[in-house]
Amino acid sequence: MVNSCLHLELGLVEYGEAFRFQKALASARQENRIPDLFITLEHPPVLTLGRRANRANLLVSEELLSREGVALHQSTRGGDITYHGPGQLVGYPILSLRPLRLGAADYVHGLERVIIDVLGEMGLEGRQDPDYIGVWVGDEKVAAIGVAVSGGVTIHGFALNVNSNLDHFRLINPCGITDKGVTSLTRLLKRSITVEEIRPIVTRSFARLFGMEMVPISLAELGALGVDF
Numbered sequence: 001m002v003n004s005c006l007h008l009e010l011g012l013v014e015y016g017e018a019f020r021f022q023k024a025l026a027s028a029r030q031e032n033r034i035p036d037l038f039i040t041l042e043h044p045p046v047l048t049l050g051r052r053a054n055r056a057n058l059l060v061s062e063e064l065l066s067r068e069g070v071a072l073h074q075s076t077r078g079g080d081i082t083y084h085g086p087g088q089l090v091g092y093p094i095l096s097l098r099p100l101r102l103g104a105a106d107y108v109h110g111l112e113r114v115i116i117d118v119l120g121e122m123g124l125e126g127r128q129d130p131d132y133i134g135v136w137v138g139d140e141k142v143a144a145i146g147v148a149v150s151g152g153v154t155i156h157g158f159a160l161n162v163n164s165n166l167d168h169f170r171l172i173n174p175c176g177i178t179d180k181g182v183t184s185l186t187r188l189l190k191r192s193i194t195v196e197e198i199r200p201i202v203t204r205s206f207a208r209l210f211g212m213e214m215v216p217i218s219l220a221e222l223g224a225l226g227v228d229f
Helices: 015-030 062-068 104-121 166-171 185-189 195-210 219-224
Strands: 003-012 036-042 046-049 071-074 081-084 088-094 135-137 140-150 153-161 212-216
Touching (some): 003 219, 015 071, 015 088, 015 153, 062 166, 088 195, 195 212
Parallel strands (some): 003 036, 003 212, 046 071
Antiparallel strands (some): 046 081, 140 153
């Protein structure tokens, strides 16, 4: 059986606002007031600290971050520290895992396979790493994944470097990893790739691998469903 999943396309959204939005939607999903939902967006420059983050992996002072225009947020997702910014496609699935018959680990590996599938469509060979969550091309990470599950419903998700400012990753040990690099689709393909070019490919891959039919929805239509955000 194919499940319906709403798809909400947003532009540049501040991290804290997106987090509040996700929590409201997750609550609505737990109460079965909305179906599954897949949000795609970008963030202004921000570093986020996961639940197990070691602040030693932040390599600069908060004063320098302020001068660089990079925000810093604590997050409830798993993992260590990571970077989000323009040119990076962020996906936040709000899914009820029980109907999908998925555990948290299966779900995370499913997100990895979504990105690997997208890379394959772009002519790139992505891979999972036995030691680290995320998606890699060679020894360089192209997508980070960090999720949280509450009441059987997911929040947070993945971040795919499309045309990201890779210099900002030098502010941190990305995901606490010091012996591997970070890359982007633009660098790997040696041509400019945009988020808008990649978004429909990611959405199709997500729908295919999770067995879903994507239904576009606007913010106004979502608000009409009674979600308070």
